[in-house]
Amino acid sequence: xxxxxxxxxxLSVQEGDNSIINCAYSNSASDYFIWYKQESGKGPQFIxxxxxxxxxxxxxxxxxxxxxxxxxxxxxxxxxxxxDSAVYFCAENTGTASxxxxxxxxxxxxxx
Amino acid sequence: xxxxxxxxxxxxxxxxxxxxxxxxQTKGHDRMYWYRxxxxxxxxxxxxxxxxxxxxxxxxxxxxxxxxQAQAKFSLSLESAIPNQTALYFCATSAVAGxxxxxxxxxxxxxxxxx
Numbered sequence: 001x002x003x004x005x006x007x008x009x010x011l012s013v014q015e016g017d018n019s020i021i022n023c024a025y026s027n028s029a030s031d032y033f034i035w036y037k038q039e040s041g042k043g044p045q046f047i048x049x050x051x052x053x054x055x056x057x058x059x060x061x062x063x064x065x066x067x068x069x070x071x072x073x074x075x076x077x078x079x080x081x082x083x084d085s086a087v088y089f090c091a092e093n094t095g096t097a098s099x100x101x102x103x104x105x106x107x108x109x110x111x112x
Numbered sequence: 113x114x115x116x117x118x119x120x121x122x123x124x125x126x127x128x129x130x131x132x133x134x135x136x137q138t139k140g141h142d143r144m145y146w147y148r149x150x151x152x153x154x155x156x157x158x159x160x161x162x163x164x165x166x167x168x169x170x171x172x173x174x175x176x177x178x179x180x181q182a183q184a185k186f187s188l189s190l191e192s193a194i195p196n197q198t199a200l201y202f203c204a205t206s207a208v209a210g211x212x213x214x215x216x217x218x219x220x221x222x223x224x225x226x227x
Contacts (some may be wrong), residue, residue: 008152032214043116043202043218044155089154093214100216102147102154 008087019077021106023090028071032093034100035064035075039086041092047075047088077108085110115139118203118217124225131190133222135203142208144186145216146170146178149200154160161186162208193226200224 013019025033031052036044050057050073057064063076073090080112087107091100116137125131125192132220135144147155147170157170159178167178175197178190190197204216 041220043204043221045218046215049215099126099157099160100214102156103155104152
């Protein structure tokens with residue numbers, strides 16, 4: 001498959017454990033944040049989003065936490081599965097509606 | 113069927129050639145985007161269009177041009193390709209802001225190699 005990022009930070013997690021992927025964003029005026037998952041050879045896929053008027057949002061097996069004080073975003077994946085192996089990107093909306101700025105990504109490796 | 117399609121999926125070309133990458137969407141979205149992805153650099157915005165008559169430069173527009181032929185079609189051109197334009201290129205679409213999520217929907221990507 002195609003290599004999305006050869007030198008990405010990598011998080012290795014055992015199957016069944018919880019994963020936490022972190023992201024520091026740059027613009028204190030950003031008001032919307034998204035987490036994307038990118039599997040090898042595919043385009044990014046939406047996981048979950050959160051607006052700046054919230055601190056936490058939950059989806060199916062995923063939770064996003066937003067700490068505006070320190071400009072930090074995290075993605076928690078419960079009971080990590082092999083299919084969760086991918087590169088994960090955070091993105092922030094930096095002013096112009098729908099114009100996103102992406103982080104560099106974190107590779108999640110799930111070991112059996 | 114895919115909502116956002118890109119053609120070609122892979123292309124190898126030579127320095128100086130003109131290349132066009134095409135994107136089509138069936139989501140009915142007004143907003144379309146072109147990004148490039150390089151190892152370790154995430155996705156960077158090249159151009160974006162909020163409707164058929166609107167074209168805007170992104171952070172890395174030099175060496176690229178775009179055409180929004182219709183609501184559903186947004187093409188990216190490299191007038192004279194150079195090796196440092198070797199990358200993965202993604203097209204994306206989104207609905208108008210304020211209509212729910214600002215999520216962008218991505219195509220499968222085009223891998224371009226410039227020799």
